[in-house]
Amino acid sequence: MTLFIQQLINGLALGGIYCLAAVGLTLVFGVLGFPNLAHGALFMLGGYFTYSLLVDVGLPYVVAIVCAALVLAVVGVLFERLIFHPLRKAPHTHHMIATIGVMFFLIAVVQEVWGTGFLRMDSPFAGRMTVAGAQISSQRIIIIVTAMVVLIALTWFLKKSVHGQAIEAVEQDRTGATLVGINPGVVSMVTFAVSFALVAVSAGLVAPIQLLSPTMGASLNLIVFAIIILGGLGSLPGAIIGGFVIAIAEVMASTYISVAAGEAAIFVVLMAVLAIKPTGLFGMVEQR
Amino acid sequence: MMEKINPRLLGVALVALALLAAPLVLNDQPYLIRVTTTAAIYAIAAYGMNIILGLTGQLSLAHGAFFGVGAYIVGLLTTDHDWSFWGSFLLAILATTALGYASGLIALRTQGAYFAIFTMALGFLIFIVVTRWESVTHAHSGVSGVKYPENIGPIDFTQPTTMYYFVLLILGGAAYTTHALLRSNAGRSLVAIRTSEDLARSIGVNVAVGKQLAFTASAGIAGLAGGLFASLTGFIGPDSAAIDVTFEFLLFLLIGGMGTVMGPIIGSLLVAFLFEMLQDLQSYRFIVLGPIIVLLVIFAPKGIVGYLNDLIPARRRRRQRAAARSEDAPDETPAPRTTKEEVV
Numbered sequence: 181m182t183l184f185i186q187q188l189i190n191g192l193a194l195g196g197i198y199c200l201a202a203v204g205l206t207l208v209f210g211v212l213g214f215p216n217l218a219h220g221a222l223f224m225l226g227g228y229f230t231y232s233l234l235v236d237v238g239l240p241y242v243v244a245i246v247c248a249a250l251v252l253a254v255v256g257v258l259f260e261r262l263i264f265h266p267l268r269k270a271p272h273t274h275h276m277i278a279t280i281g282v283m284f285f286l287i288a289v290v291q292e293v294w295g296t297g298f299l300r301m302d303s304p305f306a307g308r309m310t311v312a313g314a315q316i317s318s319q320r321i322i323i324i325v326t327a328m329v330v331l332i333a334l335t336w337f338l339k340k341s342v343h344g345q346a347i348e349a350v351e352q353d354r355t356g357a358t359l360v361g362i363n364p365g366v367v368s369m370v371t372f373a374v375s376f377a378l379v380a381v382s383a384g385l386v387a388p389i390q391l392l393s394p395t396m397g398a399s400l401n402l403i404v405f406a407i408i409i410l411g412g413l414g415s416l417p418g419a420i421i422g423g424f425v426i427a428i429a430e431v432m433a434s435t436y437i438s439v440a441a442g443e444a445a446i447f448v449v450l451m452a453v454l455a456i457k458p459t460g461l462f463g464m465v466e467q468r
Numbered sequence: 469m470m471e472k473i474n475p476r477l478l479g480v481a482l483v484a485l486a487l488l489a490a491p492l493v494l495n496d497q498p499y500l501i502r503v504t505t506t507a508a509i510y511a512i513a514a515y516g517m518n519i520i521l522g523l524t525g526q527l528s529l530a531h532g533a534f535f536g537v538g539a540y541i542v543g544l545l546t547t548d549h550d551w552s553f554w555g556s557f558l559l560a561i562l563a564t565t566a567l568g569y570a571s572g573l574i575a576l577r578t579q580g581a582y583f584a585i586f587t588m589a590l591g592f593l594i595f596i597v598v599t600r601w602e603s604v605t606h607a608h609s610g611v612s613g614v615k616y617p618e619n620i621g622p623i624d625f626t627q628p629t630t631m632y633y634f635v636l637l638i639l640g641g642a643a644y645t646t647h648a649l650l651r652s653n654a655g656r657s658l659v660a661i662r663t664s665e666d667l668a669r670s671i672g673v674n675v676a677v678g679k680q681l682a683f684t685a686s687a688g689i690a691g692l693a694g695g696l697f698a699s700l701t702g703f704i705g706p707d708s709a710a711i712d713v714t715f716e717f718l719l720f721l722l723i724g725g726m727g728t729v730m731g732p733i734i735g736s737l738l739v740a741f742l743f744e745m746l747q748d749l750q751s752y753r754f755i756v757l758g759p760i761i762v763l764l765v766i767f768a769p770k771g772i773v774g775y776l777n778d779l780i781p782a783r784r785r786r787r788q789r790a791a792a793r794s795e796d797a798p799d800e801t802p803a804p805r806t807t808k809e810e811v812v
Contacts, residue, residue, distance in 0.1 A: 266766045272581065274765045278765045281765070288758065401588075405589070447593045
């Protein structure tokens with residue numbers, strides 16, 4: 181039972197990480213209609229930025245994460261302007277190919293700058309807590325709390341703020357949104373900025389409990405795609421629920437079956453969902 | 469008369485001649501022949517990808533994995549199980565075709581972004597199997613000592629030139645098939661699917677069957693190329709099934725021209741020699757290639773061959789208009805358009 185509680189909390193922490201990454205991905209899909217295949221690479225980039233700001237520059241942990249998120253937000257705006265805005269009239273295949281180009285570019289750059297080896301980053305919140313008899317590292321508690329706070333703030337942003345409502349409007353009906361005076365270009369930029377900032381936060385949070393490597397984004401990429409497909413592409417609540425479901429399934433499968441089973445569980449879930457319902461479990465977005 | 473020469477045919481003839489004559493020029497440089505042979509094998513795989521991506525417009529990210537499966541079947545059967553090359557090569561083609569058919573049944577229920585994500589997951593799953601199933605695939609140590617094709621009568625495949633011509637023959641077949649496909653009704657219905665699935669369906673194209681056949685064939689061709697690759701290089705590791713391989717096929721297609729007959733050859737040869745020249749910059753490769761991909765998609769999505777194709781009719785029209793002006797024709801008739809839009 182203790183093991184179960186411990187793994188459940190580990191699953192929740194991992195779920196928080198996945199949610200933050202998946203929510204950003206699903207926002208971009210909702211607004212622009214294509215999957216950003218470079219999302220995992222941006223996650224990796226966010227992790228490395230946090231590492232450098234913390235270890236090389238010597239900023240406090242929280243400041244380092246916030247700075248990395250800001251840098252990635254700027255990167256997001258640049259990407260939108262330089263790559264996806266010029267492509268706005270092209271078929272979606274072209275967007276996907278462009279994101280693959282970005283992915284390989286980012287991986288190669290990180291390999292050049294930080295090397296191909298693993299990097300370790302210590303958690304500034306070392307120590308453990310006892311929750312219902314299970315030993316939990318403080319970093320995991322921090323992750324769960326931060327993820328909750330960020331997700332609530334994001335929901336508030338999307339529901340209450342002008343920019344957030346504009347994002348939702350464009351997601352629902354691009355032409356209609358343009359007619360009532362919303363500038364889709366600005367909305368796209370804000371969406372990319374928010375999406376990239378979120379993935380940087382999730383990477384910054386996970387960095388102390390995982391090793392950093394240039395390929396760390398590859399598996400996350402597939403996991404977040406599995407999540408947003410499970411949740412229905414473009415659906416925010418779907419991404420949050422999907423994030424926790426996949427994370428807990430992964431942790432439990434690795435604990436009670438084997439590590440490989442945990443890894444495979446994700447793909448089996450993903451492919452099964454697509455085979456049964458090609459638009460995802462909660463998917464109502466028109467297929468392209 | 470100049471206008472009698474079809475510039476497309478001339479281009480194709482030049483490429484074919486250059487490929488046929490290459491070993492004569494490179495006779496004393498087996499290494500360069502090998503590089504060209506490898507490029508030709510990649511070009512065959514790119515033809516496979518061309519059928520599903522170039523013709524029907526579905527972005528499949530599993531093709532590197534199909535290539536890897538073909539390579540592993542030939543590699544493992546000829547080394548661990550002592551099969552002949554020819555037997556295992558045949559099995560590799562059949563098995564990847566079957567794999568393509570089976571995965572197509574599920575993958576093609578999805579469309580657009582879902583299809584890309586599904587095939588990416590499929591590719592990754594195959595990659596995991598290759599790296600984890602150590603008792604069969606030897607995981608990270610890979611397979612070494614893969615056999616060359618056995619002699620057929622006096623034909624000795626250990627000669628680099630023989631292997632080159634063997635690959636070239638298959639490559640020519642792939643190019644010709646694409647050409648024939650584009651002129652057939654079947655090929656045209658695939659292009660119709662790329663343009664608009666709904667429209668294609670409304671004019672009576674069986675979209676599901678068309679996509680299924682295209683995906684199956686393209687997987688089989690990728691597997692065939694993988695089998696050749698294993699035999700030529702003699703060694704294969706998990707890298708040959710990674711998503712990077714898919715990315716390279718994509719690069720060849722994009723540079724050469726998606727959906728064209730000559731695009732895969734031009735793209736593969738160009739990139740292969742570019743890689744060869746950038747050997748010292750091996751690790752910087754993707755720093756250069758990533759942005760090139762993005763720039764190509766934005767500014768030249770049709771690739772080299774697509775660009776040349778666009779150039780030719782425009783020039784012909786201009787020439788005809790100029791001729792009409794010089795004859796002082798009172799009414800400028802629009803240049804006659806070719807009824808069949810040829811894609812070379």
